[in-house]
Amino acid sequence: GCDGSVLLDGSASGPGEKEAPPNxxxxxxxxxxxxxxxxxxxxxxxxxxxxxxxxALTARDAVFL
Structure with a gap:
């Protein structure tokens, strides 16, 4: 999805979004x-x-550059 969950690390309860195949x-x-x-x-x-x-701010600034 288009949210910040991809920035979350995994924990003892399971892998984070960074480790999901699409990411x-x-x-x-x-x-x-x-x-x-x-x-x-x-x-x-x-x-x-x-x-x-x-x-969001980083993406905005990168597009501007």
């Missing part, structure tokens, strides 16, 4: 970029910005 084509570098951005924003804003927000 295996996603580049690990993209996940690293989003995680780095999340860390920077969390330092500045606390935990009020979600990974879905970061993904």
């Amino acid at each position: 295996l084509t996603l580049r690990p570098e993209a996940f690293k970029i989003i995680e780095n951005l999340r860390g920077l924003l969390e330092k500045s804003c606390g935990r009020v910005v979600s990974c879905s927000d970061i993904t």
